[in-house]
Amino acid sequence: MPGELYTGAQAAALATQWRRTVSATAAAVTRSAICNWVTRGHLQPAGLDEHGRPLYAIPDLAHAELATRQRALRLVGISAQ
Template sequence: MDPILLTAAQAAAHADRARQALSAGAAHIKSCTIRQWRSRGHLAPTGLAEDGRTRLYALADVARAERATRSRALRMVGMTETR
C-alpha cells in the first residue's frame, strides 16, 4: 500500500487537527511549522509533487513529528500533556 503524501499545507492542516483536539484550540500548526520541523530534523520529505518543487511528506511521518513535538508545544501554551 502506497503511503499518503501531503504538501506542507496539507500536513499542517492534518497535524493542526490533532494538536487542536489535544489543546482545546490553544495550539496551532501552520505550514511554516512543517518547514521548521524539516529544518530541525523532525520530518523528512518523502518526494516532490508534479511541479518538481513542492516537497511531499508521508502522513505517518507527519503524525510522528507532531507527537515528537507535542509536549513542548503544549507547555508553550500552558497546558500539560496527559498520556
C-alpha cells in the first residue's frame, strides 16, 4: 500500500517474500540485514513509530533489496537482469 510504513521486522518479512518470489531457495532477509542496509546507506527510515523505532516505506525497501540482491549475485558471478 502506498504511504504505509513498516517496522524493521515487517520490512524483513516483505523483502524475504520478494526474494523467494524470484528464487525459492533465496535466503531470508533478517531484521539484522535491514539494520545493515541502513548502516550501509542502502535504506533510510521514512518515519518513527510511537516508541521512536524506525519505519520503512515500501519503495525504499524494494530499492534496497534489489540493490543488495544484485550485488550479491555479482559477487558469485551471476548476472542479474
